Amino acid sequence: MRLHADPTPNSRGQQSDHTSLKDASYRLERQQHWLVSKIRGLDFPAYQSVTCDLCPKSILRSGPSSLSFRSHTCGELRSDDAGKKVTLCGWVQYLRQDLFVILRDFSGLTQILIPQESPSTLKATLCNLTPESVIKVTGTVRNRPVGQENKMPTGEIEVLAENVEVFNVCQKLPFEIKDFVKKSESLRMQYRYLDLRSSQMQKNLRLRSQLVMKMREYLCNVHGFVDVETPTLFKRTPGGAKEFVVPSREPGLFYSLPQSPQQFKQLLMVAGVDRYFQIARCYRDEGSKPDRQPEFTQVDIEMSFVDQAGIMSLVEGLLQYSWPAERGPLKAPFQTLTYEEAMRDYGVDKPDTRFNMKLIDLSQIFLSTEIEFLQSALGQPGGSVRAVCVPSGAVRTEPFPVAENAENVEQKMCFCATREAWFESAVKQRSTELIQTLPSSDSLFCSQCPLLGHLRLQCAKLLESHGVVVRDPSAFHFLWVVDFPLFLPKEDDPEELESAHHPFTAPVPEDTRLLYTDPHKVRGQHYDLVLNGCEIGGGSIRIHKASEQFYVLKNVLKEDPGLLSHLLEALDSGAPPHGGIALGDRAPSIRDVIAFPKSFRGHDLMSRAPDLVSEEDLKCYHISVKMPTEQGREGK
């Protein structure tokens, strides 16, 4: 295995004085390898399996078996390969009747035939293998006897073993790897390296890798984006309650782990980088909120000299380009709704547009109602009474559990159903006339918008649990939501405004003048990308004028502009118009596409992180732990 002589014949002579025969043969092999790669040139076609005339070993190929002990993966042999001598490496999936070893790697399974008349050691070695042991087998591919083929991709062949090397004997396992074994979530996380051996997780990790690669190709090679890394040890954002702190060795000074590279990407535009992207690691300390990953990645994009339509087209092209071929082509442009339309029709700013059940405006019907909360709803500026109509709602005979997540539901919600079903008292008076306009089997719920948005999804789920087809699970409905309000009233002080997204979003051009008169009416050049009801991305055109940014910070948001002085200075030094987007999946299912997720509570169950650190080790950071006391538990 050692390589210690100078292998280039014409270089300046550090010829090893103890070159062994083995070394020399290795050297030669590597030289041959390089000759071949030179012949093939530098443009290796992806995954092409080139066999080298000089040296028939697998080490000379590109593709998934290049440079490896194996000649083929466990998933690729077909009846065309019959007669070939091959070497496979992998994990013992199981043994069958002392006749077969089923060998597995990331690509699939191959049946190894144990020769019965073989030298006793070979047979004994193979028959004694424990499941999940790791071996190398050399043998000859042959077609299975007629009638013994099966449906596996390699089901037509088997490999007659001639030689075996056992790399690693597997001891007892906490669970079996077979896909069908159900494991507890915490056990899966603790032994993640076993869980990842399942064919589904292998597929997921590879799909994610390929998707990201295609995205990079599109951004870098098609549109000239520059992949720039930005720091993750950064300054703490004032009031950045969701930022982890990292103590430095200077007393009292802390870095923080940023929630996104927002400031850096804008500064890169000011720096003239023109087109930036990064698959960026982001951090968010959501404390006790369950099932949020404390670190995640996003596809982070920023562009100069572009408008909203440009970014939206870029992202549509990005998704089309990187969309897995087996899922069929993706249609673009995507549907676009304004925030107003989304709220009106779906009661939510990220509607699931795979099914209809849009909200219906019943304000006219209730104009002269005496029901107090409906009166009050209608009395508010822009107030309305709406309803969601559930087709086939009567499939369920008990009441829908509409109140599940609603506070003070009596006040906000009333529902009614068909002639055949039950009525709720509050709207009984009016319901008869309503119901006459509906198909007899539908249910109707009336309420205010945000609650109805939630209710619409809940009804869909309930109908599906009763076997009604509401959504196509294989459909991918991408949707843009635009024209968000730039500011929203603060929850704890509705007289004050806060940014709907972040303070750097530019107003819609025709609303800019309203910034100085009616800021609550200003729409922002913000766009959200929604997939099947999940927000998978969001971005905006940014403010690129220091004076406007200063006004927004100081006069609208009442924040101290001094805390962002470096950004304001930058905007005063020649800032181009710019905008961008960040794409990322924050759904709970993210566990299934990342290799080492944290548990619901943010723990790494495998290594047991976070963990105790000694006072001694904390000394250099000038911090000490303050354990909460029994009474007056602090810090929660």
Place this chain on the structure above:
Amino acid sequence: MRLHADPTPNSRGQQSDHTSLKDASYRLERQQHWLVSKIRGLDFPAYQSVTCDLCPKSILRSGPSSLSFRSHTCGELRSDDAGKKVTLCGWVQYLRQDLFVILRDFSGLTQILIPQESPSTLKATLCNLTPESVIKVTGTVRNRPVGQENKMPTGEIEVLAENVEVFNVCQKLPFEIKDFVKKSESLRMQYRYLDLRSSQMQKNLRLRSQLVMKMREYLCNVHGFVDVETPTLFKRTPGGAKEFVVPSREPGLFYSLPQSPQQFKQLLMVAGVDRYFQIARCYRDEGSKPDRQPEFTQVDIEMSFVDQAGIMSLVEGLLQYSWPAERGPLKAPFQTLTYEEAMRDYGVDKPDTRFNMKLIDLSQIFLSTEIEFLQSALGQPGGSVRAVCVPSGAVRTEPFPVAENAENVEQKMCFCATREAWFESAVKQRSTELIQTLPSSDSLFCSQCPLLGHLRLQCAKLLESHGVVVRDPSAFHFLWVVDFPLFLPKEDDPEELESAHHPFTAPVPEDTRLLYTDPHKVRGQHYDLVLNGCEIGGGSIRIHKASEQFYVLKNVLKEDPGLLSHLLEALDSGAPPHGGIALGDRAPSIRDVIAFPKSFRGHDLMSRAPDLVSEEDLKCYHISVKMPTEQGREGK
């Protein structure tokens, strides 16, 4: 700019009821765009500028001006483009004689001709521009009048302005952007967004991005590697003095930011991922050491079923594939030296092989010396007296400042020079005969190896400062160093051993049995990649047997194997043979290829990080700051 209607004609009718003419035109434009991208298919050739017949706007192209306000970049117009109407966006480099605006973007400069007979506003707007203001200019390309061409890539043409839009007026700057203006390092860091506008930094960031992209293509597309992200919030390594800690919301529990994904990448091999890579963010808290970036990235690679030769070939191919074409082809395989050879010939384990000046063994000459420290050196097992011979050393007439970084230099070093120069007393007795064997202008230094390795480099530098050509500054000498000792005596307790690299490195196969008898003699399957005397990568074949790993941890290194129980368990559950490497540039020059480096002291001078955090904000992490007191300063 707003897009709020449903643009797919056949979808289920969320037709906006307030579609304006402007919206409709935008929608149409985007639809056309998508038609064109469909026609072109999904395989966009990189950087191809396809003009669309349906819509001549730049929004329809791929390449660096796609989707942008501009039609061309400032660096691409040539005399072939004369007559074209173009739109350029960029920064005002300077104005000349109220006649020209020189416009700059990342790609270069274009001369804009200010029309003298133009409507007064256009001329006034252009003539009033301050340098670094950002504008959009539309105009017609024309050849410059004969004799006014210059050597710039766009020096044959100019653009006669017809329309200008000023995006951003630049206020005063702390320094000019022109490349030749020398700035202080701290000013450059504070205004990094201005510093990055220089053509050199623009080139550096783009070169780095392209290099990384090529590496990804090679690993993913040629050899089937899977890009897997691993966590950066991890468990603290026991005694991991160089790991930043991150307090969690659970009292007393901390994450840490790992120095490398070493454990994760090995676990991915145990998980059957087969081939992993990641451009990984790593963290190292080197405290007071100057000029170390606290965070950096490395190309992190791990592979199963591979040996040392395989990894070395992979890396050589990687560098060949991603090597910038303008630097000419890279020869492979690279030269390989054993650790022993490197130390013997160069006195260092990462020799700069661009020049010779190898160390000479003078032990024979000094066999019966009475010089005490030479006697003592020769008396040690394997001890020797060596010298570095400096060709043309006499070019310098004063003594070489050999003692600069050497402790106790009198004891360790002696030097002598030619007849024409001076002698040092210690070896005077023997020097005459030595010198007679040397060319008359050379200098000779004798000492022990590590010091001589340093001295060799110092001499090269000194000679170069005197105008002697020693190293070719355009040469790239890649070198493998292999067969390192697996363990080294601990500095503070030479009776005990510590890992030369890390405890997961596998021994060279023929040395494995020595592990149990003479561990200090075991060589590791470790390989370092050295470029021009800098270590740019290192890796190893790992131990893949739990029992061997346990023995190394417990019996050789005397560490508590319990702290790595998850890794030991993993090795017992079917671990393939595996190995890998990490490539990264840790040279001080790294500042010139990363966008936002930290200062020498680990500060971000732009945003002023690290920064104070209020006690209130630290409460939820259950920590408090302990400021050092005057006496007994703690934590240093």
